[in-house]
Each structure stands twice: as C-alpha cells, then as structure tokens.
Amino acid sequence: MSAQKDHEQHPLFLPLIFVGGLIFGAGLAMSQMARPEVVLAFLQFSDLGLLFVMGGAAAVVGTTIFVASQSGRSAPLTGKRYARRLKSMDRNVMYGGTIFGVGWGLSGICPGAAYASLGIGNAAILYGIVGMFIGAYLQGYLREAKAESMSGQPAD
Numbered sequence: 678m679s680a681q682k683d684h685e686q687h688p689l690f691l692p693l694i695f696v697g698g699l700i701f702g703a704g705l706a707m708s709q710m711a712r713p714e715v716v717l718a719f720l721q722f723s724d725l726g727l728l729f730v731m732g733g734a735a736a737v738v739g740t741t742i743f744v745a746s747q748s749g750r751s752a753p754l755t756g757k758r759y760a761r762r763l764k765s766m767d768r769n770v771m772y773g774g775t776i777f778g779v780g781w782g783l784s785g786i787c788p789g790a791a792y793a794s795l796g797i798g799n800a801a802i803l804y805g806i807v808g809m810f811i812g813a814y815l816q817g818y819l820r821e822a823k824a825e826s827m828s829g830q831p832a833d
Contacts, residue, residue, distance in 0.1 A: 713785030
C-alpha cells in the first residue's frame with residue numbers, strides 16, 4: 678500500500694501527526710529542553726535534567742518499537758513492516774554525527790527542540806534554523822554534484 682493511498686484512506690493521519698508534534702513541542706517546553714541555556718548546562722555537565730528527559734523518551738520509543746516489530750503490522754506512512762534498520766558505521770555517519778554534535782554544541786539546541794524554542798519566544802534561534810536549512814541544502818547539493826561527477830550524468 679503506498680503512502681499516498683494510506684493518506685487517502687485515513688483522513689485522520691495528518692491531523693494525528695500534527696497533534697503528535699504539538700505534544701512533542703509541549704513536552705520540550707515543559708521540560709525546559711527548548712531553552713538553549715538549559716541544553717548548554719547539560720552539555721557542560723552542570724544540569725543533568727536532559728539525561729532524564731532523553732532517558733524517558735528512549736524508554737517510550739524503545740518499548741514502542743519493540744511492540745510494533747513484534748506485532749507484525751506495517752508502518753502507516755510507508756506500508757513496510759516494522760523492523761530494525763541496521764546502518765553500517767561508515768565515514769559519512771561519522772562525519773555527519775560530528776557536524777551535528779558541533780552544531781548542537783554551538784547553538785545549544787538540537788533541531789527538533791529548535792522549532793519548539795520558537796514557540797516559547799526564542800526568536801534568536803532562527804539563525805540556527807536558517808543554518809540547518811543551508812547546511813541540509815549544501816549537503817544535498819554536494820551529494821548530487823558528486824553523483825553527477827561519478828556517473829557523468831545528472832542525478833534525479
């Protein structure tokens with residue numbers, strides 16, 4: 678079943694995604710994790726509250742993934758069965774993780790919390806969000822240019 682058909686068959690699918698985003702954002706705001714100074718305090722080991730927020734989230738996600746993979750059901754967006762996605766630890770993963778970590782450390786906030794931070798009035802985080810978009814665009818541009826140079830024709 679394609680993602681498009683799934684959206685047509687389930688009119689509540691997109692509103693549920695929106696509600697999930699609202700709950701996520703509210704949780705970040707309530708836990709103070711949408712405030713860069715709190716995240717920076719965690720990264721400097723002076724406030725370990727983020728550890729409990731992340732640990733609680735990991736427990737919920739881990740349990741959900743375990744139950745979903747045991748259920749034999751398919752993911753609503755892709756139609757694929759729930760399963761572990763194994764990715765090799767290659768050079769791109771190491772570089773990407775390093776760049777992500779440096780960006781997180783410099784801005785004091787991860788991408789998901791950056792959007793929630795806007796909701797609590799942190800307009801200065803817009804610089805970081807613009808930087809994320811520029812970085813993502815640049816990465817896609819460089820990947821496409823590399824693919825074109827390797828194949829000799831434009832990548833789709």
